[in-house]
Amino acid sequence: MTDDWDRVDTGAPDASLLASVRTVAENYDPLVTATEFDNPLNPEAVHLYLDDGIADESGRLDVTWTDKGYYRYHYTEGDDFNYRYDCHPRVELPDAHFHEPPNAAHNDAVPSCIEVSTVRLVTLAVLQLWRDAVESGDLSQLQQPDPP
Amino acid sequence: MADINEQVVEEWTASTTARERVKEVLTETTSFSKASTIADRARVSEPTTRKYLNELVKEGMGVTEQDGRTTLYKRNQGRVVDNRIEELRTTCSHQELIEEIQEMKQSIQGFRETYDVESPEDLAIELEPGDDGWSDVGRWQSTRRNLAIAKAAIQVDEAHRLAEAEV
Numbered sequence: 001m002t003d004d005w006d007r008v009d010t011g012a013p014d015a016s017l018l019a020s021v022r023t024v025a026e027n028y029d030p031l032v033t034a035t036e037f038d039n040p041l042n043p044e045a046v047h048l049y050l051d052d053g054i055a056d057e058s059g060r061l062d063v064t065w066t067d068k069g070y071y072r073y074h075y076t077e078g079d080d081f082n083y084r085y086d087c088h089p090r091v092e093l094p095d096a097h098f099h100e101p102p103n104a105a106h107n108d109a110v111p112s113c114i115e116v117s118t119v120r121l122v123t124l125a126v127l128q129l130w131r132d133a134v135e136s137g138d139l140s141q142l143q144q145p146d147p148p
Numbered sequence: 149m150a151d152i153n154e155q156v157v158e159e160w161t162a163s164t165t166a167r168e169r170v171k172e173v174l175t176e177t178t179s180f181s182k183a184s185t186i187a188d189r190a191r192v193s194e195p196t197t198r199k200y201l202n203e204l205v206k207e208g209m210g211v212t213e214q215d216g217r218t219t220l221y222k223r224n225q226g227r228v229v230d231n232r233i234e235e236l237r238t239t240c241s242h243q244e245l246i247e248e249i250q251e252m253k254q255s256i257q258g259f260r261e262t263y264d265v266e267s268p269e270d271l272a273i274e275l276e277p278g279d280d281g282w283s284d285v286g287r288w289q290s291t292r293r294n295l296a297i298a299k300a301a302i303q304v305d306e307a308h309r310l311a312e313a314e315v
Contacts, residue, residue: 005283006280006281006282006283007277007278007279007280007282008277008282009272009282009285009286010282010283010286011286012285012286012287012289012290012293013286013287013290014178014290015232015290015294016175016176016228016231016232017176020175020176039248040240040248041236041240041244041245041248041252041294041298042248042251042252042255042290042291042294042295044287044290066286067178067290068178068179069176069178113152113153114152114153115153116153116156116157117189118172118173118176118189119176120160120172121153121156121157121160124156124159124160125152125153125155125156128152128155128156129152144151144152
């Protein structure tokens with residue numbers, strides 16, 4: 001899969017920031033039903049399992065934060081429905097950008113509505129936007145009120 | 149509908165104290181930053197932020213550097229490493245640590261062979277902007293760091309066990 005994340009120096013995955021994501025997500029109950037690191041001793045991502053979905057009945061967020069303060073929140077319901085909030089340097093787009101559903105492809109990226117930048121606030125914003133989209137069934141809720 | 153950014157900030161400021169927010173922002177500040185930058189991120193006034201930052205530095209949570217007359221702050225990376233070593237030592241079995249150490253060594257060997265360079269720093273020099281492989285620079289750095297932490301966890305655990313046995 002084409003992924004712009006692989007083509008820039010985004011920094012090293014940071015285990016302590018990933019642990020913060022997990023703590024925030026677990027406290028966001030009840031829709032975050034389980035969390036796990038892809039590799040507990042050498043984590044690159046923390047998986048957040050969600051007990052509801054937009055196109056399907058459940059979903060998963062794969063989250064990475066690096067020691068340069070860049071992040072990736074990849075939401076997936078399998079091959080057919082994906083989107084991603086990214087923050088990393090990219091040509092012709094702001095650092096914070098959004099890869100739109102259903103494919104989250106390289107060329108689908110538009111400026112992101114997420115302007116906050118700390119681990120807690122970005123995590124809460126991504127989860128809240130997801131919840132709004134699940135409850136309304138309206139994909140435009142993933143970018144609210146409007147892309148800047 | 150309220151802006152998502154305002155919404156999460158309001159929830160955060162309503163449920164935390166100024167000191168908690170400054171501490172939280174400091175723990176994710178990985179490069180030296182001005183008090184004003186940390187104050188903006190914590191939604192706390194600059195004088196109050198500076199007061200709490202200085203307390204947190206005294207407690208070992210942060211470190212400082214002088215840039216002329218300006219004091220810069222970041223998290224105490226050594227403290228983060230120490231906490232991680234203690235966490236692994238107390239939550240992982242010796243066997244798990246040994247297995248993961250082998251796996252991380254193999255990953256690092258894999259990076260060396262794939263890119264034909266000796267370190268992530270060398271890889272960063274080799275790569276051109278826009279090349280695939282940039283994320284392996286970061287992966288290699290964090291794997292190297294986590295390998296050292298896992299080895300240290302075994303050593304510290306050994307030291308604790310010997311100290312207990314000899315008393």
